Amino acid sequence: MILEKKKAFQNFAAAKGLRSTRQRDIILDIFLSTHQHVSVEELYLKIKSSNPGIGHATVYRTLKLFAEAGLAREILLHDGQTRYEHVVAGEHHDHLVCTGCNSIVEFEDETIEKLQNEIAARHGFLIKNHKMEIYGLCAVCRN
Amino acid sequence: MILEKKKAFQNFAAAKGLRSTRQRDIILDIFLSTHQHVSVEELYLKIKSSNPGIGHATVYRTLKLFAEAGLAREILLHDGQTRYEHVVAGEHHDHLVCTGCNSIVEFEDETIEKLQNEIAARHGFLIKNHKMEIYGLCAVCRN
DNA sequence: TATGCTTTTGACATTCATTTTCATTTGACT
DNA sequence: AGTCAAATGAAAATGAATGTCAAAAGCATA
Ligand SMILES: [Mn+2]
Ligand SMILES: [Mn+2]
Ligand SMILES: [Zn+2]
Ligand SMILES: [Zn+2]
Numbered sequence: 001m002i003l004e005k006k007k008a009f010q011n012f013a014a015a016k017g018l019r020s021t022r023q024r025d026i027i028l029d030i031f032l033s034t035h036q037h038v039s040v041e042e043l044y045l046k047i048k049s050s051n052p053g054i055g056h057a058t059v060y061r062t063l064k065l066f067a068e069a070g071l072a073r074e075i076l077l078h079d080g081q082t083r084y085e086h087v088v089a090g091e092h093h094d095h096l097v098c099t100g101c102n103s104i105v106e107f108e109d110e111t112i113e114k115l116q117n118e119i120a121a122r123h124g125f126l127i128k129n130h131k132m133e134i135y136g137l138c139a140v141c142r143n
Numbered sequence: 144m145i146l147e148k149k150k151a152f153q154n155f156a157a158a159k160g161l162r163s164t165r166q167r168d169i170i171l172d173i174f175l176s177t178h179q180h181v182s183v184e185e186l187y188l189k190i191k192s193s194n195p196g197i198g199h200a201t202v203y204r205t206l207k208l209f210a211e212a213g214l215a216r217e218i219l220l221h222d223g224q225t226r227y228e229h230v231v232a233g234e235h236h237d238h239l240v241c242t243g244c245n246s247i248v249e250f251e252d253e254t255i256e257k258l259q260n261e262i263a264a265r266h267g268f269l270i271k272n273h274k275m276e277i278y279g280l281c282a283v284c285r286n
Numbered sequence: 287t288a289t290g291c292t293t294t295t296g297a298c299a300t301t302c303a304t305t306t307t308c309a310t311t312t313g314a315c316t
Numbered sequence: 317a318g319t320c321a322a323a324t325g326a327a328a329a330t331g332a333a334t335g336t337c338a339a340a341a342g343c344a345t346a
Contacts, residue, residue, distance in 0.1 A: 057296065
């Protein structure tokens with residue numbers, strides 16, 4: 001799965017005429033080894049610990065590339081930090097976010113997705129993407 | 144309706160021991176006279192034109208109060224600006240956002256709201272709020 | 287392997303929304 | 317009027333993200 005993603009990025013890079021660089025390899029490795037919903041800063045720090053040379057700007061730039069390549073999805077929750085999560089081909093999910101402990105639970109709901117399409121159609125919208133987040137307290141934090 | 148909101152803020156302020164100030168009155172008046180989904184900056188400029196003395200910080204602080212008082216809802220779209228919209232008691236809606244012309248269409252969907260509650264319950268979450276935005280091109284911009 | 291051209295990088299500066307600071311002003315109560 | 321905490325606003329600070337640009341690195345070609 002990790003190999004597939006590396007392959008996918010290689011293909012994307014080749015198609016776009018991007019060069020293969022040590023930095024991009026490292027950042028991809030570390031991103032793929034990371035849990036879901038990493039903030040750019042978290043990732044940057046993790047990268048720095050093994051590769052002190054890599055700069056802030058490069059991490060930002062490279063994550064945008066991953067998103068463009070379809071490997072990563074940008075997530076904007078309400079903490080002022082951009083996060084990225086792994087994209088699993090053909091899958092989609094939304095998020096339950098605990099405002100107590102910041103944990104995130106993922107969920108999928110076919111019916112909601114279908115209703116979203118209907119709503120968009122009814123208003124003549126052509127959907128590009130959507131976001132849906134439910135904020136509240138998780139089972140642990142509500143007590 | 145405007146009077147009710149002013150009353151509601153008075154009550155909120157009284158309950159919280161907040162003082163009644165000229166600035167808060169002005170900001171509330173202008174907020175209530177404003178169309179939906181105003182950015183803080185837009186509101187600030189509108190306020191300044193009639194009341195040059197009022198500061199940036201006060202507008203930010205006061206809008207947060209309105210949100211806390213239940214008069215306003217903070218809306219974070221993806222343009223880096225915080226917006227506020229009017230809250231109509233007992234009503235809730237979500238947004239279709241056109242990435243072409245930045246227009247916003249509001250919609251309500253009972254079924255989706257119900258499904259959200261079920262999902263949260265299934266995961267033991269206590270919902271505080273949620274956001275759902277569908278991004279795409281409106282009927283005009285898709286052509 | 288060396289050359290030449292172009293992309294990429296990273297240190298640093300910059301931007302921009304929002305928050306903080308803090309001296310001054312103001313509201314509310316006596 | 318006097319007291320005092322709350323509120324204000326100008327200016328500075330913050331912090332995420334982006335822009336700049338000289339130096340470094342990739343890659344095609346000789
Ligand atoms: Mn996720
Ligand atoms: Mn709205
Ligand atoms: Zn929690
Ligand atoms: Zn449009």
